[in-house]
Amino acid sequence: MVLKIPYLFFKSLDIMKSDKKVIMLGLIPVILGFICYYFLGGYVFNDLQLIGKEYLSKYVDASGWVGSVFFGLITILFAVFMNFTFFIFVSVIAAPFNDLISSRVEKVYSQERDDSDAFSGILKKLPELIKNEMKKIGFIIILSIINVIIGFVFPPASFVLAGLILAISFVDYSWSRNEMTFSECFIDVKKGFLPYLLGGVSFLFLIAVPILNLFFLPLAVVFFTVIFCELRKKNA
Numbered sequence: 001m002v003l004k005i006p007y008l009f010f011k012s013l014d015i016m017k018s019d020k021k022v023i024m025l026g027l028i029p030v031i032l033g034f035i036c037y038y039f040l041g042g043y044v045f046n047d048l049q050l051i052g053k054e055y056l057s058k059y060v061d062a063s064g065w066v067g068s069v070f071f072g073l074i075t076i077l078f079a080v081f082m083n084f085t086f087f088i089f090v091s092v093i094a095a096p097f098n099d100l101i102s103s104r105v106e107k108v109y110s111q112e113r114d115d116s117d118a119f120s121g122i123l124k125k126l127p128e129l130i131k132n133e134m135k136k137i138g139f140i141i142i143l144s145i146i147n148v149i150i151g152f153v154f155p156p157a158s159f160v161l162a163g164l165i166l167a168i169s170f171v172d173y174s175w176s177r178n179e180m181t182f183s184e185c186f187i188d189v190k191k192g193f194l195p196y197l198l199g200g201v202s203f204l205f206l207i208a209v210p211i212l213n214l215f216f217l218p219l220a221v222v223f224f225t226v227i228f229c230e231l232r233k234k235n236a
Helices: 002-018 020-056 064-093 095-109 116-153 156-176 184-193 193-205 215-233
Strands: none
Touching: 002 020, 002 095, 002 193, 002 215, 020 095, 020 215, 064 095, 064 116, 064 156, 064 215, 095 215, 116 184, 156 184, 156 193, 156 215, 184 193, 184 215, 193 215
């Protein structure tokens, strides 16, 4: 399964390019992301960072090469962390459309006919989706706190856990739609641990560039849904 990850990535690209519904639905999260960047990006990546620097300068001498290196590293870490957080934030806002993309991918993958009205489906499932997203946010926050603590002890493990968190945030659409219990989700992660982990770590690099990462948002939904379908087919 691990060796198939490059194949699954290109298969995900083929699904996106060949299915008009996936393309149309995929554009919506991108547009929502651009709107969020326009209204919040300046504050998050400029003003908030400046406030942090001013606060740290009270306790750390910014003059000299030591201070420059320290603030340079802090700036990079802040940018990476905020970019990852912003990406998750946009994906949560776009959750109804991400869920429809995931649902469509499952139908395409299993070659089922899809005659459903996408937008009526959003309205019907909106309360359930909001409830599920709230649960997911809470779960991600708990994992993120654990991740920060681990990062102080062993930074590489923190990076790996961040990749797994990213994978879970996208495969969760399939888990929720198929009404899987917590134990079933845990078993799914256990069986597909390496594909989910390697896929999550790979997308951490792909989403590292602000704005460009918006185009990887629908692709991430497709990719992790494809992995989920492959695992189900393998374990059927």
